[in-house]
Amino acid sequence: MKTLATQMITPEDLLKHWQGHRNLTRRVIELFPEKDFFEFSIGGMRTFSGLTTELLSIGSPALKAIINRNDQAYSENIGELKTKADFLQKWDEATEEINQNWGKLTIEDFNETFNLFGQYEFPIIQNILYFIDNEIHHRGQGYVYLRALGIAPPFFWER
Amino acid sequence: MKTLATQMITPEDLLKHWQGHRNLTRRVIELFPEKDFFEFSIGGMRTFSGLTTELLSIGSPALKAIINRNDQAYSENIGELKTKADFLQKWDEATEEINQNWGKLTIEDFNETFNLFGQYEFPIIQNILYFIDNEIHHRGQGYVYLRALGIAPPFFWER
Numbered sequence: 001m002k003t004l005a006t007q008m009i010t011p012e013d014l015l016k017h018w019q020g021h022r023n024l025t026r027r028v029i030e031l032f033p034e035k036d037f038f039e040f041s042i043g044g045m046r047t048f049s050g051l052t053t054e055l056l057s058i059g060s061p062a063l064k065a066i067i068n069r070n071d072q073a074y075s076e077n078i079g080e081l082k083t084k085a086d087f088l089q090k091w092d093e094a095t096e097e098i099n100q101n102w103g104k105l106t107i108e109d110f111n112e113t114f115n116l117f118g119q120y121e122f123p124i125i126q127n128i129l130y131f132i133d134n135e136i137h138h139r140g141q142g143y144v145y146l147r148a149l150g151i152a153p154p155f156f157w158e159r
Numbered sequence: 160m161k162t163l164a165t166q167m168i169t170p171e172d173l174l175k176h177w178q179g180h181r182n183l184t185r186r187v188i189e190l191f192p193e194k195d196f197f198e199f200s201i202g203g204m205r206t207f208s209g210l211t212t213e214l215l216s217i218g219s220p221a222l223k224a225i226i227n228r229n230d231q232a233y234s235e236n237i238g239e240l241k242t243k244a245d246f247l248q249k250w251d252e253a254t255e256e257i258n259q260n261w262g263k264l265t266i267e268d269f270n271e272t273f274n275l276f277g278q279y280e281f282p283i284i285q286n287i288l289y290f291i292d293n294e295i296h297h298r299g300q301g302y303v304y305l306r307a308l309g310i311a312p313p314f315f316w317e318r
Contacts (some may be wrong), residue, residue, distance in 0.1 A: 007283050008168055008269045017288060042201065043306030110167045124167050129176060131318075133295050137315055140299025148204030154294055157289075 011110070014077075015102045018132050019095065020159030024031065025055065025135055026091050027154045028142045036149055037084050047147055051138040052087055053078060057133050060094035066124055067112055068102045074117040170269070174261045176292050177291050178254065179318030184214065185250055185311045187301045188243065199304055207304055210297040211246055212237060217290050219253035219260075225262045225273055225283055233276040283300055 011016075028050060029037070038049045046054075057076045064074060081087050110125040121126060143153040164255075187209060188196070197208045205213075216235045224231060234242050274317040301311060304314040 002208065004264060004268050008166055008170065008173065008266060008286075011167065013284075013314075021292070039305065042269075042303050043309070045303065045306050059171075063181050078211050107165050107167060111165060126176075129168075132292075133180070134315065136295040137299040137302070140296040144201050144300050144303040147204050150202070156293065 002080070007107075011105060011107065012101065015099070018128070019098070021062075021132055021135055021139075022059070022091075022095060024154060024156070024159055025052075025139045025142075026088065028139055028146065029087060029091065031146055031151055031153065032084065032142075033149070033151075034084050036145070037087075040145055040149060041062065042145065045141065047086065048142045049081075049084075051141065052083070052091075055109060055135050055138060056087070056090055056094060058134065060097040062116060062127070062131060063098055063101050065116060066109075067101050071118040073116045074119065092094060166266075170207050170261070170264060170266065174258070175286070178257070178300075179199070180291055180294055181250070181254060181257075182286060183318055184211075184298045187249065187298055187305065188246060188250065188304055190312065191243065191301075192308070192310075195304070195308055198247075199308060201304060201307060204300065206260070207231070207301045208240075208243075208246065210300065211250075214294050214297060215246070215249055215253060217293065219256040221275060222257055222260050222284070224275060225268075225286065226260050228289060230277040232275045233252070233278065240296075262274060264304055 029048070032040075032048055038047055041047045041050075053076050056078050057074065061078075064070075078090065078102075081090055105124070109124055110128070113121060114127065115121040115122050116127045120130075122130075146153045177184075193206055195207075197206055197318055200206045200209075212235050215237050216233065216275070220237075223229070237249065259272070264283070269287070270282055271285065272280060273283050275281040277284045281289075305312045
C-alpha cells in the first residue's frame with residue numbers, strides 16, 4: 001500500500017458525500033404521491049420519474065463503465081420500472097453497486113481522462129463530480145414539484 | 160514550497176469548478192425578466208432574487224470568514240440590491256473576491272475543521288462543497304421557474 005499525502009478530499013469522503021446526496025434523493029422519491037411521480041411536471045419538463053430514470057442511468061452504470069473503461073453509449077434502458085417501489089428497489093441496488101465498485105478506483109484513476117459514454121472525455125474526477133452535480137440539479141427541481149404539490153421536501157442538509 | 164502528491168482534485172480545479180457553476184448561475188439570473196426575478200415563485204418558495212441573496216450571503220463572505228477563521232453569524236445583509244443589474248454587479252464583485260481569496264487556502268486548510276457562521280462545524284472542504292451544492296440546488300429551482308415562465312434555461316453542462 002502507498003502512503004497517501006494530504007488530500008483535499010479522500011475517496012472515502014467523496015463516496016460518503018455522493019451517497020449522502022443519493023440518500024436525500026431517495027427520500028424525495030419517497031415523498032412523491034405515486035401518481036404524481038409519474039405524471040406531475042411544470043413548464044413541459046420531465047416528470048420526477050423521468051428525471052430519476054436519468055439519475056439511475058448515470059450513477060451506477062457510469063461508475064461501472066469507468067471501472068471497466070468501457071465507452072458504451074449512454075442508454076436509459078434500465079429495465080421496466082412501473083411503480084415507485086420499483087424505482088426505490090433499483091435505487092437501493094445501485095447504492096450497493098456503487099459501494100462495491102468505488103474501492104476499485106485508485107487516486108491516480110481520478111486524474112485519468114476517460115471518454116464516458118463515448119461522449120464525455122474528461123478526467124474521471126470531473127465526470128464523477130458531474131454525476132453528483134447533475135443529481136443535485138434535478139433533485140432541486142423535484143423540490144419545486146413537491147412544493148407545488150403542497151408537500152414539504154426534506155431539509156437540504158439532511159443526508 | 161512543498162511538493163504535492165497526486166490529488167483527487169487540485170485547489171485550482173476546485174476553484175474552476177465552483178466558478179464554472181457561479182458563471183452558470185449568473186446566466187440564469189440574466190435570463191429572468193426584471194419583474195419575475197423579484198416576484199415570481201412557485202408553491203410558496205422564495206423568489207429567485209431571494210435565493211440569489213442567499214447565494215451572495217454565502218459564497219464570498221463565507222470564504223472570507225474561513226480565511227480569517229471568523230465565526231460571525233450568517234447574515235443576509237449584503238447591501239440594498241434593487242435591480243437585477245445590482246445583483247449582477249454584486250455577483251461579479253464576489254467572483255473577484257473569491258478568486259483573490261482562494262489562493263490563501265492551503266491543502267492542509269481544507270482538512271481543518273472550522274465552525275462556519277458559528278454554526279456549521281465541519282472540515283473546510285465540506286463547507287466549500289456545501290456552498291457549491293447549495294448553489295446547484297437553488298439554481299435547479301430557478302430552472303423550473305424559468306421553464307414555468309416559458310423561458311429556456313441554459314444547458315446545465317455549459318459553464
